[in-house]
Amino acid sequence: MAKIGRIVRITGPVVQAEGVAGLEMHELTMVGNEELIGEVVRVEGKMATIQVYEDTAGLKLGEPVKGSGMPLAVELGPGLLQSIFDGIQRPLTVIRDATGDFVKRGVKASALPRDRKWHFVPLKKRGEYVAPGTIIGKVQETPLLEHRILVPPNREGKIEFIAEEGEYTIEDCIAKLSRGEETYELKMYHKWPVRKPRPYIERLEPSEPVITGQRIIDMFFPVAKGGAVSIPGGFGTGKTITSHQLAAWSDCEVIIYIGCGERGNEMTEVLINFPEWKDPRSGRPLMERTVLIANTSNMPVAAREASIYTGVTIAEYFRDMGYNVGVMADSTSRWAEALREISGRLEEMPAEEGYPSYLASRLGEFYERAGKVKSLSGLYGSVTLVGAVSPPGGDFSEPVTVHTKRFVRAFWALDSALASMRHYPAINWLTSYSEYIDYVEKWWNERTNGRWKELRIKALDILKKEDDLKEVIRLVGIESLPETEKLIMETARLLREGFLQQNAYDPVDTYSSPEKQFKLLSAILAFHEISLKAISKGVPVSKISSLPSVTDLAKLRMSVPNEKADEIDRFLDRVQADIKRLAGEGV
Amino acid sequence: MSISVEYRSVQKISGPLIFVEGVTDVGFNELVEVRDAEGGLRRGRVLEINRGVAAVEVFEGTTGLSTTSTSVRFLGKPLTIPLSTEMLGRVFNGLGEPIDGGPAPFTEEYRDVNGLPMNPFSRDYPTQFIQTGISAIDGMDTLVRGQKLPIFSGSGLPHNLLATQIARQATIVGEEVSFAVVFVAMGIKHDEAAFFKRSFEESGALKNSAIFLNLADDPPVERLVTPRSALTLAEYLAFEQDMHVLVILTDMTNYAEALREISAAREEVPSRKGYPGYMYSDLASIYERAGRIKGKKGSITQMPVLTMPNDDITHPIPDLTGYITEGQIVLDRDLHRRGIYPPINILPSLSRLMKDGIGKGKTREDHGPVASQLYSAYARAQELRSLSAIIGEEGLTEKDRAYLRFGDSFERNFLSQGIDENRSLERTLELAWEQLSLLPESELTRIPDRFIKIYYKRS
Structure with a gap:
């Protein structure tokens, strides 16, 4: 039965309709004569309030509002990778073909290509009983990723028919299941509502780090696969570059990048770079494992609210195939602002700074969709969520940052003072933290002779001491410090310039392998020990720091490629010889 | 009708x-x-x-x-406005009606002033260097075609002077086409408007410019429409008429005040400092109308000017702007007080698109490393300045004193230039190397040795 109501109120992206009894919360609706896509956000008697995902200009009172009987859902199947979608999963390429270089409203577009054929390989046989989430076949979607075809989480039964290996479109029936009296046709895709987390068998504790190739993250503030992390920072501190770097270099099998209310040119940058940049592990273009969701700041605000749910639902789908998925949401503050704008139009009672009182619970629900799970298919998969936060005025005490901190377990605080010194990534090592250290310690220790944790504590200690000594130097000058403390300043400088700083635009430095990261950090800390001995023999720090080999130690991050990380050890031998010579020990 | x-x-x-x-x-x-x-x-x-x-x-x-x-x-x-290339050389009010006494220009088409969002997939990435002739911008925070780069200023600082200097001087090196300029004045005073008109007339730039004026005593609602009318013309010129358009919007602070005023009249729930919760989206609907489109020759480059209330960069207006625009040029009261023009404080300034507009084949190969080194050296010099104020110069090492000399010379000889001085990029980089040569060679850790060999001047 079609539920048709009439528009009685229009205010920005929010519309109220009367006479639509039976509309459900979050039901997808068609608004107005042009059938703009909307979603029900409040129901009172026969009145429904709808947020509209497209521009409402020109919409008139009395135009019809139709319910679809379905919640807002995404299409999940082959064709997701290498796509760029808007906030409600319409491909921007299709929109361009329909309306030209500028986005007009009212475009109906399927998320996945209907005419493209995929090479389907069945993995189950006729007569087998398949439970929800079982993998029944596979498609090599891109050279980087095998797309596993899942029985939808709400279907199960005995296989009456399964297609032979061959070329099929996603609309072709590839299997029939029977359960009791009922039979279902399965296609290579199914739909899933974006606001409902996909089910799994059980949640597991994270145990493996996401290797991002970014030294300060991997060595100091790691995030585990299945973890949640927040990157807050004022403008110009490098949230977007950090998000781009994570999307490019993380060792996840699938990356979902959500440009939520951000700049158009930044999405263009990803679209230009990712097909060219190569995955360091496979040598294939990064785009082959990436899904982009772009709802830029000037696109409709309600679709911005939906975009992060669209993204995380696609991520859960790949997780259910047994993959590790990374989701970068830049920026969750823009999502929260969309929430605030809609809430304001609904005339809800505001809590802090005009944000609705349910901001915290929405954030909590979102970050809880991260996790490492045993999926319905029996395979282990994970969703790692990285949310950028754009605090107004760089003030971390504002509601979005504060509430986000409650739900993430790693916090990479970007610092505008570091950014204005062009120290990138501008992650502040004194205020950032990670609660995943204990989870990933085992993984690292196996690869570093058990030294990872000890090294990071030592390095962070030196950096903390540097910060304390800076206060002293401000009062009395560096010359009046004892030599051991001058050495702390020198080692801290090497740590900052030779380890923590990482140039995203330098072809060598942009990605550091775990081995190179570890060797660089050990070399700088070894320098500290060697120099301590030299000082005790009366060598002044000024002589050590002016050695050319010490100057070059800070440049190893750019001069030594990942595959030649052993050169760092040999370089350290040279530094050691030079310092010993200063101490009059000969070689 | x-x-x-x-x-x-x-x-x-x-x-x-x-x-x-x-x-x-x-x-x-x-x-x-x-x-x-x-x-x-x-x-x-x-x-x-x-x-x-x-x-x-x-x-x-x-x-x-x-x-x-x-x-x-x-x-x-x-709301639509009539559009044509004949609008260049004319002055309009916020609704696009001529106010210079001349007849209404011939209309080629009408368009909705609100525009439409550019499809991110259709965008072309901005990579062409625009020479403004101003060392602090060209050398340190390079502007590229299709970028939106605002000037963050304060009351009493010479942002108008700087904006007109950029409008006069902006060129693409090696190309003869000049920019069409769309100049948008929102809520400015009559004498400021007169200054702009005179400046455009004297330099002969008026014939390539369209000026939209909404003065301080004009109604605030019209102020909200003014930038949209102007950008509709800019889009028409760029994407229908293949022109490279520079849009200067001044003063965005007045625009945001008008937005707050209307919001309050509608009794909306305010967010920070009484500004409406949708101010970010609203500003984005203006700033995002900059850029290039694949397959089209023209481009829109935006330079919005705003005065930071009480020089506070964390105030919602500069803050939200900075989150949308691709960098910012920040003017500094202290530099201005010391008579340095343009008083650009390079440390909080940034051009996000610089990296793709400079370097080999675009400007010069050493441009990136030189800018990076100047940043870090100037940051160090500033740090040492405050240190020497406490412990005196005697407490500093010889190397530190070299940094102090560098800092002073950088401000006097590199940043500082005349209001009519149009420096080539070569000249800007030459000056940059003169400053860097005040530092010991071993301090230039961000510059590859091969450039140091060519350009470093040993004393």
Whole structure:
């Protein structure tokens, strides 16, 4: 039965309709004569309030509002990778073909290509009983990723028919299941509502780090696969570059990048770079494992609210195939602002700074969709969520940052003072933290002779001491410090310039392998020990720091490629010889 | 148009808004004609429709309107402006009507002033270097075609002077085409407007410019439409007429104040400092109308100017702007006090698109490393300045004193230039190396040795 109501109120992206009894919360609706896509956000008697995902200009009172009987859902199947979608999963390429270089409203577009054929390989046989989430076949979607075809989480039964290996479109029936009296046709895709987390068998504790190739993250503030992390920072501190770097270099099998209310040119940058940049592990273009969701700041605000749910639902789908998925949401503050704008139009009672009182619970629900799970298919998969936060005025005490901190377990605080010194990534090592250290310690220790944790504590200690000594130097000058403390300043400088700083635009430095990261950090800390001995023999720090080999130690991050990380050890031998010579020990 | 109904049912007038009762067949955001008791015509826009009541904002203000003698017609279309290339060389009000005494320009087409969002997939990434002739910008925070780079200023700082200097000097090296300039003044004073007009006339830039003026005593609602009218023209010139358009918007602070005023009149829930919660989206709908499109020759480069209230960069207006624009040029009161023009503080300034617009084949291969080294050296010099204020120069090492000398010389010889001085990029980089040569060679850790060999001047 079609539920048709009439528009009685229009205010920005929010519309109220009367006479639509039976509309459900979050039901997808068609608004107005042009059938703009909307979603029900409040129901009172026969009145429904709808947020509209497209521009409402020109919409008139009395135009019809139709319910679809379905919640807002995404299409999940082959064709997701290498796509760029808007906030409600319409491909921007299709929109361009329909309306030209500028986005007009009212475009109906399927998320996945209907005419493209995929090479389907069945993995189950006729007569087998398949439970929800079982993998029944596979498609090599891109050279980087095998797309596993899942029985939808709400279907199960005995296989009456399964297609032979061959070329099929996603609309072709590839299997029939029977359960009791009922039979279902399965296609290579199914739909899933974006606001409902996909089910799994059980949640597991994270145990493996996401290797991002970014030294300060991997060595100091790691995030585990299945973890949640927040990157807050004022403008110009490098949230977007950090998000781009994570999307490019993380060792996840699938990356979902959500440009939520951000700049158009930044999405263009990803679209230009990712097909060219190569995955360091496979040598294939990064785009082959990436899904982009772009709802830029000037696109409709309600679709911005939906975009992060669209993204995380696609991520859960790949997780259910047994993959590790990374989701970068830049920026969750823009999502929260969309929430605030809609809430304001609904005339809800505001809590802090005009944000609705349910901001915290929405954030909590979102970050809880991260996790490492045993999926319905029996395979282990994970969703790692990285949310950028754009605090107004760089003030971390504002509601979005504060509430986000409650739900993430790693916090990479970007610092505008570091950014204005062009120290990138501008992650502040004194205020950032990670609660995943204990989870990933085992993984690292196996690869570093058990030294990872000890090294990071030592390095962070030196950096903390540097910060304390800076206060002293401000009062009395560096010359009046004892030599051991001058050495702390020198080692801290090497740590900052030779380890923590990482140039995203330098072809060598942009990605550091775990081995190179570890060797660089050990070399700088070894320098500290060697120099301590030299000082005790009366060598002044000024002589050590002016050695050319010490100057070059800070440049190893750019001069030594990942595959030649052993050169760092040999370089350290040279530094050691030079310092010993200063101490009059000969070689 | 003739069939549209005339309503005489104004129920309430509040600030710039009128509320009309009993309306039917009215569209959200559509254009409205309001006639006052004397028959004077004003225009407005539908902001909200709630059952039979339409809230209309009146561009010319509500002074003189009453609930009894006002009549209202809804035109069934959004606000459009007439467009043509003949608009160059002319002066308009915020609604695109000529105010320079000349006849209305010939119209080639009409367009909705609100524009449409550019499809991110259609965008082309900006990579072409624009030479402004200003060392601090060209050398340190390079502007590229299709970028939106604002100037963050403060009351009493010479942002107008700088904006006109950029409008005069901006060129693409090796290309003879000059920019068409769309100049948008929002809420500025009469004498400032006169300064701009004179400056454009004297330099001969007026013939390639369209000026949109909304002065401080013009109605604030019109201020909200002014940048949209101007950007609609800019889009027409860039993407229909293949022109490279530089849009200068001054002063965005006045625009944001008008936005707050209207929001308050609508009794909306405010967010920070009384500004509406949608100010980010609203500003983005202006700033994001910069860029390039694949397959089109033209481009829109935006340079918005804003004055930071009380010089506070964390105030919502500069803050939200900085989150949308691709960098910012920050003017500094202390530099200005010391007589340095342009008083650009390079440390908080940034051009996000610089990296793709400079280097080999675009500017010069050493450009990137030189800028990076200047940044870190100047940051160090600033740090040492405050240190030496406490412990005295004697407490500093010889190397530190070299940094102090560098800092002073950098401000006096590199940043500082005349208001008519148009420096080539070669000259800017030559000056940059003169400053860097004040430091010991071993301090230039961000520059590859091969450039040091060529350009470093040993004393």
